Amino acid sequence: MFKENDNMRPGPTPERVLAVCRLISQGSYTNQDIYKECALNEDADLNDEAIRSSIDSAEELGFIKKSKDRYELVIDEKYLDTAQEFRRLVSSVAFKNKKTTFFKLTEWFIKNSDEVLKINRFDDLAATAAKTGVPSVTENDILGWRFWMRYLGFAYQYNKTLIPNMKTRIEDALLDIPKDTKMSCTQFVGWIKENIPEAASACTEALLPLAVSNGLRVLNNEGVIELVSTRDAVRTSLYQLNGVELNDFSEIIIRGCD
Secondary structure (H helix, E strand, O other): OOOEOOOOOOOOOHHHHHHHHHHHOOOOEOHHHHHHHHHOOOOOOOOOHHHHHHHHHHHHOOOEEEEOOEEEEOOOHHHHOOHHHHHHHHHHHHOOOOOEHHHHHHHHHHHOHHHHOOOOOHHHHHHHHHHHOOOOOOHHHHHHHHHHHHHHOOEEEEOOEEEEOOHHHHHHHHHHOOOOEEEEHHHHHHHHHHHOHHHHHHOOOOEOOHHHHHHHHHHHHOOOEEEEOOOOOOOEEOOOOOOOOOOEEOEEEEOOOO
């Protein structure tokens, strides 16, 4: 799931990987122990793909490790307290390797988010991605990736349409910035490129893609940030939307995240 040239299977959802980590936090477990506990069955099928791939994903993310046939937790248990804490940890790890299919597909999604919005079938989404940037991606990859994409805060899903909106991903990345910090639009674009690497290639000082723009508009409406547009200053454009007043900004003020 999070390795180079690896497929993204639907089995290891974020919730399942979190559940596996919480189980292992209670002690060291063998493969068979984990299968039994997850399946609530002494005769659990050790070939169950959902359980096996969830263990693999937790290991690929560096959250657990196997030593002498037993798995142990290697992260602080505080990250398992809430789904929100776990999400922030996953985001800090999952996008470090730019060569994974997971990174490449997420990067492609952000860059092409205006076109993605028009697609209402996962097989069409896979075909479009395969033709325009991620040659190896399949529909099954999309089905596995969408769970993590929604969980990490890149889009909402309506039926089989993905609605690009990076509100949650951006908000998580802003957590370490002191309240009332001010940045020019160009400084903020530079900050995005450094702190949200999967969006780096899609963001320029001239224009931000739809997924990022929608996220910033929501954060501005919620008071988490304040986007200021000064007429005579250098401004960065948001993806233009009809009927929306806020379509560019010259400065951003971080008002604070929960």
